[in-house]
Amino acid sequence: MTRERLYLFDTTLRDGAQTSGIDFSVTEKIVIAELLDRLGVDYAEGGYPGANPTDDEFFAEKRTQKARFTAFGMTKRAGRSVSNDPGLQQILAADVDAYCFVAKSWDYHVKVALGCTNDENLESIADTVKAAVATGREAMIDCEHFFDGYKANPDYALACAKTAHDAGARWVVLCDTNGGTLPDEIKDIVTKVQAVVPGDHLGIHTHDDTGHAIANALAAVDAGARQIQGTLNGIGERCGNANLISLIPTLLLKPAYSDRFEIGVAKEQLAEITSISHAFDEILNRSPNRHAPYVGETAFATKAGIHASAILKDPQTYEHVAPEAVGNRRRVLVSDQAGKSNLLGELQRLGIAVDKADPRLDHLLADVKQKEAEGYAYEAADASFELLARRALGEVPRFFAVNSFRVMVERRHNAIGELVSVSEAVVKLDIDGEKRMSVAEGNGPVNALDMALRKDLGKYQAAIDGLELIDYKVRILNGGTGAVTRVLIESHDTSAHRRWFTIGVSSNIVDASFQALVDSINYALLKAESA
Ligand SMILES: CC(=O)SCCNC(=O)CCNC(=O)[C@H](O)C(C)(C)COP(=O)(O)OP(=O)(O)OC[C@H]1O[C@@H](n2cnc3c(N)ncnc32)[C@H](O)[C@@H]1OP(=O)(O)O
Numbered sequence: 085m086t087r088e089r090l091y092l093f094d095t096t097l098r099d100g101a102q103t104s105g106i107d108f109s110v111t112e113k114i115v116i117a118e119l120l121d122r123l124g125v126d127y128a129e130g131g132y133p134g135a136n137p138t139d140d141e142f143f144a145e146k147r148t149q150k151a152r153f154t155a156f157g158m159t160k161r162a163g164r165s166v167s168n169d170p171g172l173q174q175i176l177a178a179d180v181d182a183y184c185f186v187a188k189s190w191d192y193h194v195k196v197a198l199g200c201t202n203d204e205n206l207e208s209i210a211d212t213v214k215a216a217v218a219t220g221r222e223a224m225i226d227c228e229h230f231f232d233g234y235k236a237n238p239d240y241a242l243a244c245a246k247t248a249h250d251a252g253a254r255w256v257v258l259c260d261t262n263g264g265t266l267p268d269e270i271k272d273i274v275t276k277v278q279a280v281v282p283g284d285h286l287g288i289h290t291h292d293d294t295g296h297a298i299a300n301a302l303a304a305v306d307a308g309a310r311q312i313q314g315t316l317n318g319i320g321e322r323c324g325n326a327n328l329i330s331l332i333p334t335l336l337l338k339p340a341y342s343d344r345f346e347i348g349v350a351k352e353q354l355a356e357i358t359s360i361s362h363a364f365d366e367i368l369n370r371s372p373n374r375h376a377p378y379v380g381e382t383a384f385a386t387k388a389g390i391h392a393s394a395i396l397k398d399p400q401t402y403e404h405v406a407p408e409a410v411g412n413r414r415r416v417l418v419s420d421q422a423g424k425s426n427l428l429g430e431l432q433r434l435g436i437a438v439d440k441a442d443p444r445l446d447h448l449l450a451d452v453k454q455k456e457a458e459g460y461a462y463e464a465a466d467a468s469f470e471l472l473a474r475r476a477l478g479e480v481p482r483f484f485a486v487n488s489f490r491v492m493v494e495r496r497h498n499a500i501g502e503l504v505s506v507s508e509a510v511v512k513l514d515i516d517g518e519k520r521m522s523v524a525e526g527n528g529p530v531n532a533l534d535m536a537l538r539k540d541l542g543k544y545q546a547a548i549d550g551l552e553l554i555d556y557k558v559r560i561l562n563g564g565t566g567a568v569t570r571v572l573i574e575s576h577d578t579s580a581h582r583r584w585f586t587i588g589v590s591s592n593i594v595d596a597s598f599q600a601l602v603d604s605i606n607y608a609l610l611k612a613e614s615a
């Protein structure tokens with residue numbers, strides 16, 4: 085069966101730049117353009133030449149190599165000719181493969197926002213498309229508010245789409261600009277537009293204001309649209325655009341689409357999609373959404389014992405696609421919802437061989453459940469879990485013992501009269517029967533304890549040289565000042581390029597922090613020893 089070509093149009097660098105809280109620098113735009121080429125989209129909309137210095141510099145410096153590099157702008161202003169519209173001339177002068185012009189297609193907007201007549205707007209659309217086509221490049225029109233416009237005045241909305249098409253636009257893109265349209269309406273209206281724009285010329289641009297951006301894009305495809313616009317990780321104006329990172333796996337892995345369509349993203353590129361999505365979040369300086377479809381850390385994580393038991397027998401029992409297909413991985417979590425199968429799955433991943441009938445496994449499971457009831461959360465603290473498991477199996481040496489620790493916080497005036505807060509910690513350790521005492525100052529009690537703990541580990545000192553704490557999170561369980569505190573610490577061994585999480589729980593925040601610090605050091609020593 086021959087499959088139809090479906091084109092992917094990325095607007096991360098244009099509509100994505102309209103996301104509140106996101107401001108791309110030129111350098112970031114350059115890196116994102118490279119990510120888009122890596123992903124394999126057909127079009128990459130770079131921004132709006134002439135709208136701001138960042139976009140001007142970006143268009144002067146960089147273009148995508150594989151994706152058709154596209155400039156965005158608006159149709160010519162009414163009452164002016166194309167050659168007499170400086171904004172439009174700037175767009176036409178950009179070094180691109182294609183242009184995408186936003187045009188009004190709702191008569192209410194023509195009247196209120198443009199303040200011109202319906203015919204003048206149609207003339208702007210036609211003249212702009214013709215001028216773009218005359219440059220030898222591809223032209224497309226984003227019909228802004230198409231669905232709301234169609235509901236208000238179907239004849240005029242259709243006239244806008246037809247005018248763009250007749251003037252030579254390769255694509256007429258129907259935009260759900262306010263994001264309020266539902267999938268059935270999209271399907272119905274796109275079907276009707278096919279009467280005036282036949283063939284593979286319709287595109288769809290959806291926003292996620294009702295949580296239907298992807299469903300709406302797919303509904304449009306079902307009705308005949310052959311270009312989908314969207315963004316990396318779904319960023320975009322207000323609630324965002326259709327998320328290409330979710331759409332691409334669906335188009336490639338779900339027979340309802342993969343049997344009917346081919347897209348420009350190869351299976352090998354699909355296997356990079358998790359890493360591309362996370363790299364994009366790095367650029368945005370934010371943590372990836374752990375629950376994101378396909379690419380989230382928990383997308384293939386199972387917590388329930390009954391699921392884990394079946395997954396270990398055959399992963400397909402609880403997975404809709406193979407995690408490897410999207411470059412993700414299966415995770416079997418250990419928590420209070422776990423059974424022995426979860427433990428076995430996690431131990432297997434850690435390279436620990438143990439028989440399901442081994443009674444130590446029952447003790448370990450009981451221990452995990454007891455500690456989870458006290459407030460521990462091992463699914464978030466891989467290293468603390470590994471220590472707990474290996475200890476239960478007698479595989480963790482006693483590197484050092486903490487005899488005591490003390491921490492003092494003092495607020496006082498320094499020599500020049502400024503009010504400062506100073507923390508000082510004392511840690512007493514026993515290493516192979518030899519007693520050691522270290523004192524350190526820090527910018528807070530946990531920092532001081534960390535310094536003191538790591539100051540003198542005797543023969544183990546070299547093994548923690550590259551160790552640094554990179555994140556510290558506190559969560560209060562049960563509320564109130566007598567509450568239980570859970571501390572999660574992320575550590576990084578710069579020499580071994582390894583990251584891990586440890587946990588501590590106590591009614592005392594310093595005590596909880598100290599537990600997590602001690603676990604972190606024990607884990608570093610365990611890994612150094614096995615290396
Ligand atoms: C649905 C969307 O997401 S469309 C994308 C929107 N993106 C952006 O607006 C980001 C970039 N925009 C900008 O930097 C600026 O708005 C610019 C440079 C484009 C224009 O700036 P200004 O000339 O100062 O105009 P301003 O932004 O105040 O208003 C937009 C003008 O464009 C007109 N306009 C809006 N859409 C269109 C259109 N499709 N065709 C022709 N004119 C249009 C408006 O009527 C308004 O005209 P007016 O100034 O005579 O009232």
Ligand SMILES: CC(=O)C(=O)O
Pocket residue numbers: 099186226227228229259260261262289291
């Ligand atoms: C063009 C566009 O971004 C919109 O109509 O939503």
